[in-house]
Amino acid sequence: MRLLTRRKIHFYLLLAGLVLTSTTKLFAQDSPIRVAVFKGAGVGPSANDLMAALKSTGGQKLEVIRITVEEIRAGKLAGVHVLVHPGGSGGGQGRALGEDGRKAVQDFVSRGGGYLGVCAGAYLATNDYPWSLNLIDAKVVDKQHWARGTGKVKIQLSEKGSELLQEKGRELDIHYAQGPLLARREVDDPKVPNYESLATFSSEIAKKGAPSGVMQGTSAIVRSEYGTGRVLCFSPHPEMTVGLHHLIPLAISWLVPKKP
Structure with a gap:
């Protein structure tokens, strides 16, 4: 008994x-993903579209806040999963962060955080400027004509890009606003991770004296791993394109891998 x-x-x-x-x-699985969108010098009005895209995620649970340079330097990134740098001026945002702020972002991603860069935020992620974050080993093609105009362009998704962004059609029409034309460097930088191209430009904008025949074939969406963290960058603006807002939360999902 x-x-x-x-x-x-x-x-x-x-x-x-x-x-x-x-x-x-x-x-743990139901806990929201905490996303911090940069707020400060160099941030343009498209940040409002980005915030709206993040808040209209359907069933995905996101907790979205704004974060300043001072908060980044003070270690507030420790409380978030993903940092987003929106459109505007990559140089403006990079210089506003300063050396200490840029180092804080690098450390955040290296230790497992996610980084999403859109347009200016994609410029910022490269290792091609003094104010760069050096998160991806990428050069910006035709820097001289970075202000090449805005409008709709076509991008061609890779197989993995189509899978990640859940798009059955490989070609998308998307709003472009002078984002970087990304390409691999001729000489590899061993200190900075190589990127994977998820989409390339299949049409172009060549206004304001920019030469034609340069934009097509350069990378429009890229991703990489940095330390134990992840990086994803859009040169164009899905958050400003009707019907493509959902690409932003899908990118966030990839940046925060599910734990087994």
Whole structure:
């Protein structure tokens, strides 16, 4: 009788442990992804479109806040999963961060954080300027004509890009506003991770004296890993394109991999 009682007690304790473990995992999976959108010098009005895209995510749980240079330098990135640098001026944002702020962003990503750069934020992620974050080993093609105009362009998704962004058609029409034309360097930088191209430009904008025949074939969407973190950059603006707002939360999902 005593043996039976002990077995029952052991069974109920084991069952309670399994329930507790399952509940803990459920709460962990249901916890919102904390996203911080940079707020400061160099940020343009498209940040409002980005915020709207992040807040209209359907079933995905995102907790979206704004974060300043001072907060980044003070270590506030420790409380978020993904940092977003929106459109505007890459140089303006990079110089506003300063050396200490840029180092804080690099450390955040290296330790497992996610970085999403859109347009100016993609410029910022490269290792091609003194104010760059050096998160991806990429040069900006035709810097002289960076202000090449705005408008709709076509991009061609790679197989992995189509899978990640859940787009059955490989070609998309998307709003472009003078984002970087990304390409690989002739000489590899061993200190900075190489990127994977998820989409290339299949049409071009060549206004304001920019030469034609340069934009097509350069990378429009790229991703990489940096330390234990992840980086994804859009040169064009899905958040400003009707029907493509959902690409932003999908990018966020990839930046925060699910734990087993």
